[in-house]
Amino acid sequence: MQTALTNTPTTNGFRPYTEPARRPPEAPALGSTRSFAKGEEIFIEGGRAAYFFKVVSGTVRTSKLLSDGRRQIDAFHLAGDIFGMESGEEHRFSAEAVDDAVVIAFRRCSLETLVASDGVLARQVVSAIMTSLERAQNHMLLLGRKSAMEKIASFLLDYSRRLDDEGEIDLPMSRMDIADHLGLTIETVSRSLTQLERQGVIELPAHRRSITLRDKATLGRLET
Amino acid sequence: MQTALTNTPTTNGFRPYTEPARRPPEAPALGSTRSFAKGEEIFIEGGRAAYFFKVVSGTVRTSKLLSDGRRQIDAFHLAGDIFGMESGEEHRFSAEAVDDAVVIAFRRCSLETLVASDGVLARQVVSAIMTSLERAQNHMLLLGRKSAMEKIASFLLDYSRRLDDEGEIDLPMSRMDIADHLGLTIETVSRSLTQLERQGVIELPAHRRSITLRDKATLGRLET
DNA sequence: CGTGTTATTGACTTCATTCAAATTAGGTGG
DNA sequence: CCACCTAATTTGAATGAAGTCAATAACACG
Numbered sequence: 001m002q003t004a005l006t007n008t009p010t011t012n013g014f015r016p017y018t019e020p021a022r023r024p025p026e027a028p029a030l031g032s033t034r035s036f037a038k039g040e041e042i043f044i045e046g047g048r049a050a051y052f053f054k055v056v057s058g059t060v061r062t063s064k065l066l067s068d069g070r071r072q073i074d075a076f077h078l079a080g081d082i083f084g085m086e087s088g089e090e091h092r093f094s095a096e097a098v099d100d101a102v103v104i105a106f107r108r109c110s111l112e113t114l115v116a117s118d119g120v121l122a123r124q125v126v127s128a129i130m131t132s133l134e135r136a137q138n139h140m141l142l143l144g145r146k147s148a149m150e151k152i153a154s155f156l157l158d159y160s161r162r163l164d165d166e167g168e169i170d171l172p173m174s175r176m177d178i179a180d181h182l183g184l185t186i187e188t189v190s191r192s193l194t195q196l197e198r199q200g201v202i203e204l205p206a207h208r209r210s211i212t213l214r215d216k217a218t219l220g221r222l223e224t
Numbered sequence: 225m226q227t228a229l230t231n232t233p234t235t236n237g238f239r240p241y242t243e244p245a246r247r248p249p250e251a252p253a254l255g256s257t258r259s260f261a262k263g264e265e266i267f268i269e270g271g272r273a274a275y276f277f278k279v280v281s282g283t284v285r286t287s288k289l290l291s292d293g294r295r296q297i298d299a300f301h302l303a304g305d306i307f308g309m310e311s312g313e314e315h316r317f318s319a320e321a322v323d324d325a326v327v328i329a330f331r332r333c334s335l336e337t338l339v340a341s342d343g344v345l346a347r348q349v350v351s352a353i354m355t356s357l358e359r360a361q362n363h364m365l366l367l368g369r370k371s372a373m374e375k376i377a378s379f380l381l382d383y384s385r386r387l388d389d390e391g392e393i394d395l396p397m398s399r400m401d402i403a404d405h406l407g408l409t410i411e412t413v414s415r416s417l418t419q420l421e422r423q424g425v426i427e428l429p430a431h432r433r434s435i436t437l438r439d440k441a442t443l444g445r446l447e448t
Numbered sequence: 449c450g451t452g453t454t455a456t457t458g459a460c461t462t463c464a465t466t467c468a469a470a471t472t473a474g475g476t477g478g
Numbered sequence: 479c480c481a482c483c484t485a486a487t488t489t490g491a492a493t494g495a496a497g498t499c500a501a502t503a504a505c506a507c508g
Contacts, residue, residue: 064365066448072365087354092361115339115350126339129353130311136360137316141288141296143367144407148464175487183368188464190488207473208487224290372496399455412496414456432455432505 031104036097043084045094051105052084052125058101059172062093063180073181075135076173078162082128087111099172143183146224151182152192153222156202160213167213255328260284260321267308269318275329276308276349282325283396286317287404297405299359300397302386306352311335323396367407370448375406376416377446380426384437391437 033056036042042053045064053060060077062084076098077083084095086108106121114122142154155178160169171178175186182189193211196202201219203212213219257280260266266277269288277284284301286308300322301307308319310332330345338346366378379402384393395402399410406413417435420426425443427436437443 064361066365066369068448070369072368074361074364085354087351087358092358111350111354112347115347116342118340118342123336123339126335126350126353127311129350129357130309130335133353133357133360134311134316136357136364137288137298139364140298140360140367141290143364144296144404145290145294180368185465186487187466187489191464194488224292409497410455411457411498415496418456430504 031106033102033104035102036100038097038099040097042095042097042103043091043093045091047091049084049086049089049091049108052082052086052108053095053103053105054082055079056102056104059098060095060101060103061098061173061177061181062095064093071180072183073177074139075132076159076177076181082125083132085125085129085132098177148182148184148188149192149195149222150224151184152189152196153219155182156211156213157216157219157223160216167216169211169213171209171211255330257326257328260325260327262321262323264321266319266321266327267315267317269315271315273308273310273313273315273332276306276310276332277319277327277329278306279303280326280328283322284319284325284327285322285397285401285405286319288317295404296407297401298363299356300383300401300405306349307356309349309353309356322401372406372408372412373416373419373446374448375408376413376420377443379406380435380437381440381443381447384440391440393435393437395433395435 031054036058042060043049043051055077057079060081060083061073062075062077063071063073065071074093075083084091084093086092109117114125142151146154156169159171160167163169173181175189178184179186179189193202193204196219197204199218201213201215201222203214205212255278260282266284267273267275279301281303284305284307285297286299286301287295287297289295298317299307308315308317310316333341338349366375370378380393383395384391387393397405399413402408403410403413408416417426417428420443421428423442425437425439425446427438429436
């Protein structure tokens, strides 16, 4: 298994970039690794945003709740993804481990400081924010304008693309998680998947946590 | 499909940003002001992202389309808002003037360059991206989990908050725009507004483009 | 005033939800 | 390994919220 710093070679970027060959020995803001068990809470909506995070392994969900318990999962974060950045002092989401997950926690600092710092991580973080924004914008189109089947097809293809697999997706999240991500109910998620299976577009092996995409072309047609 | 470059803004060449000899690096993109008539296109989805924009006056909508014409308006941009930032070379949205609008166009540069430039605009832009992200995240909760009436109530309160008015909102956009922003149909938008009026929560003056919020407390209760 | 556009209202339909029940998966301890 | 238990998922039937289709009504402006 690879470590999160695979593509973050030497410095963390919180100070002006100096000398790549020399690793700062004290490293005050270098992130610390933390592990979370399946279902465990990483931070909570409204809590103080002392850190932001980068996924090393496993899957993390970030979500918002309405007062009556309705939930919207804005994103699933996979290895390499950065989540939990805030412009204010508070987290505007909750984050939980979907399966056993390992993350690196970085001490949060203001956007101002970050942009000024001009380091590797600074650029990574700005780029991560932009990626989050792009995903969010695509997801708004999905949530606002796609049918249940289109949502499921989009989700499967998108997830497959992110995992860069060969059509064999391991889905660590429950139907409830998928439903709360796509703005559906678990029953509708289940029915849509069953229907895709009957049509031979996907395969649902015995243990329901993995899915094989048999016919991506048809899925692509269903996506819109 | 549409050809991307048909209506790109009119000034000359599109080469990637290279420092013109005379322009100091601190102010790489002092923008040029442009006016757009109601309904006019500012840029188009898939078009080359040569500029990003800041609203001076009026209202701009940014939207994405599905192949069959379904549309999602991700945001309305008011005076002071920045829109049209992209991490890639292409616009992933269309932008049009909702009413007569004046914007400043800034020559686009890469996020890398921007962060490195460490200027006032850089910080403004990063902050604007973060604001867009936060709005998008709230909007996902609305689109995925709120009822029609809750969507309308949220929209009215949010818009009122952004305009910082005293409950007298001027809505420059059509019912179609509102519907495409909230993931509804024009009929449902109309019915919801009528119902709120019957309940005495809002007032719809004769010319349907302004709304008076009579009872924000009740609206707040309807919001979730 | 007409005329085209936008908004409202009504009747009906539909897709997704809700409620309910059956089935399956996964863990625990014998 | 198996029996048992609980939680997750699937399936079925009925309902409902929002959509569609269609017909006014109200503006906007030459």
